[in-house]
Amino acid sequence: MDWNRYRFRSVWVLPAPPDAVYAALEKAEEYPVWWPQVRSVTPLDDTSGVAVFRSLLPYELTVVARERRRDPAAGILEIEMSGDLDGWARWTLRARPVGGTRAVYEQEVEVRRPLMRRFAVPGRPVFLANHAWMMRGGHRGLLAHLQPV
Numbered sequence: 001m002d003w004n005r006y007r008f009r010s011v012w013v014l015p016a017p018p019d020a021v022y023a024a025l026e027k028a029e030e031y032p033v034w035w036p037q038v039r040s041v042t043p044l045d046d047t048s049g050v051a052v053f054r055s056l057l058p059y060e061l062t063v064v065a066r067e068r069r070r071d072p073a074a075g076i077l078e079i080e081m082s083g084d085l086d087g088w089a090r091w092t093l094r095a096r097p098v099g100g101t102r103a104v105y106e107q108e109v110e111v112r113r114p115l116m117r118r119f120a121v122p123g124r125p126v127f128l129a130n131h132a133w134m135m136r137g138g139h140r141g142l143l144a145h146l147q148p149v
Contacts, residue, residue: 003120004111006127010135012103016146018075018093021101024145025077025091026070034145037134050083055134057126061085061113084113105135 014021024030028049031038039060043049047067054060061084068088069078075093087109094102111117116127 002110003124004117006107006109006111006131008105008107008131008135010105010139012105012139012142013096013100014103014143014146015100017099018095018101019072020146021093021103021142022072022075022077024142025093025103026072028065031138034141035138036141037137053134055130055137057130059113059115065089081109084111084116085109086112 024034028051029041029043031041031051037053037055039052039054041049041051044064049065050062051065052060052062063081063083063085065079065081067078068080069076069090071077076090078088078090080088087107089105089107089109092104092106094104096102111120111127116123
């Protein structure tokens with residue numbers, strides 16, 4: 001097992017229709033408005049940017065994110081990442097039969113940040129919990145962001 005590799009999967013149920021959820025998720029530069037753990041997103045051009053994340057642990061992760069797939073008809077947004085994390089992340093959105101959206105977030109990354117690599121084995125449970133906290137914060141933030149004013 002490579003202790004520096006992670007595979008994540010989160011499922012968010014949201015009351016808004018898929019097109020509204022997609023519209024919010026495709027605007028990565030606005031994530032810091034509603035996702036507390038996304039500290040900043042700075043566009044580099046039309047398809048890439050620099051993102052800085054920080055959850056509960058006292059460190060930030062910085063990645064360059066590049067668009068790999070943007071497909072509104074299929075409900076898919078996918079990026080590749082390099083920097084403190086190397087890998088990819090993907091949102092897949094589907095309408096729920098009872099209304100709203102099922103948003104699946106998948107991510108496969110290898111940690112590149114030296115301190116995290118040094119503590120890969122003993123820190124793994126803490127790193128996993130830190131990621132789970134970040135995803136809970138994002139889910140709550142997006143729920144609030146999608147509420148009609």
